[in-house]
Amino acid sequence: MDALWMVSPLLLVPLLLWTSSTFTFYFKKFFYVAWMMFLALLAIPMSVVKSGGRDIENMRIIRFLVRHVKYLLGLQIEVSGQEHLQLQGPYVIISNHQSSLDVLGMMEILPDRCTTIAKKELIYAGTVGLICWLGGIVFINRKKTSDAKNVMCDAAKTMLEDQIRLWVFPEGTRNQQGDLLPFKKGAFHLAVQAQVPIIPVVFSSYNSFYHRKEKQFNSGTIRLKILPKIETKGMSSDDVSSLADKSYQVGTSS
Ligand SMILES: CCCCC/C=C\C/C=C\CCCCCCCC(=O)SCCNC(=O)CCNC(=O)[C@H](O)C(C)(C)COP(=O)(O)OP(=O)(O)OC[C@H]1O[C@@H](n2cnc3c(N)ncnc32)[C@H](O)[C@@H]1OP(=O)(O)O
Numbered sequence: 001m002d003a004l005w006m007v008s009p010l011l012l013v014p015l016l017l018w019t020s021s022t023f024t025f026y027f028k029k030f031f032y033v034a035w036m037m038f039l040a041l042l043a044i045p046m047s048v049v050k051s052g053g054r055d056i057e058n059m060r061i062i063r064f065l066v067r068h069v070k071y072l073l074g075l076q077i078e079v080s081g082q083e084h085l086q087l088q089g090p091y092v093i094i095s096n097h098q099s100s101l102d103v104l105g106m107m108e109i110l111p112d113r114c115t116t117i118a119k120k121e122l123i124y125a126g127t128v129g130l131i132c133w134l135g136g137i138v139f140i141n142r143k144k145t146s147d148a149k150n151v152m153c154d155a156a157k158t159m160l161e162d163q164i165r166l167w168v169f170p171e172g173t174r175n176q177q178g179d180l181l182p183f184k185k186g187a188f189h190l191a192v193q194a195q196v197p198i199i200p201v202v203f204s205s206y207n208s209f210y211h212r213k214e215k216q217f218n219s220g221t222i223r224l225k226i227l228p229k230i231e232t233k234g235m236s237s238d239d240v241s242s243l244a245d246k247s248y249q250v251g252t253s254s
């Protein structure tokens, strides 16, 4: 009986931990990273068998394997404007970037033959890095603008030659303030060089369920708004600044 009195308060410890929102935050974050690493481990041999190596078609495998992850984190994803993605041929998708959770929304609407531009450091993220490489993700060195520009100029040519769509985060970094950082120009040079349309996608703020500083990660809904295309036909490098400004206005007013 005495032993039971000693043990029962101890049983409260995991219960308290379980109900603590800070614990939930760390648990969900850890689980998300570990599960993505595991999924990537599955996707690597599948991609090698399907395509024999680095190939944009491997994004279909990634998209298929990632789509259930939202349920495991208690998230719902609502999409509007899906019809705006029903375009033939290449285009550039731009969207705001809040967190690595953006990958969930991205995989919800990722069109066929679409990959993304990412910072080169991601390639060192273990199995996730390797699957990103196998999925044809274009890595840029943000610290060397001239290198990044060259890689993106090559990407403009590859888009047309191989009929590829590219997803770019024009803020160039994550931003959880609920607003948009000033846009970098790369996405707009890319679209103008390839003479392809830009499709803006707006992710709703995660602040209602996710706060990195306050260690909150509750259940919630991510709303993705796909907006009508912005044409770039006939534009030149002189038009890039006004194109970036127009796209920024479209993003902030949606
Ligand atoms: C199955 C399990 C799977 C588990 C894993 C799950 C999923 C994995 C698969 C997919 C998910 C991947 C998700 C990855 C998300 C990663 C997101 C990121 O990494 S965001 C960070 C990287 N991205 C970017 O930075 C893109 C945006 N940045 C730019 O476009 C920049 O412009 C830049 C090219 C990097 C240059 O940067 P800089 O700071 O110098 O910016 P400026 O824009 O001010 O440019 C300076 C100057 O150069 C001119 N410029 C820019 N680009 C070009 C160009 N291409 N050609 C010519 N000139 C260019 C620009 O106009 C400026 O000149 P000026 O001031 O005279 O106008």
Ligand SMILES: CCCCCCCC/C=C\CCCCCCCC(=O)OC[C@@H](O)COP(=O)(O)O
Pocket (backbone or CB within 6 Å): 032, 033, 036, 037, 097, 099, 100, 101, 103, 119, 122, 124, 125, 126, 128, 172, 173, 174
């Ligand atoms: C052995 C290495 C272990 C590393 C583990 C990290 C793996 C990440 C695991 C799961 C997340 C899956 C999706 C990854 C893609 C998200 C990438 C991302 O969001 O990068 C941030 C980048 O956009 C901007 O970076 P900064 O805000 O400028 O900095």
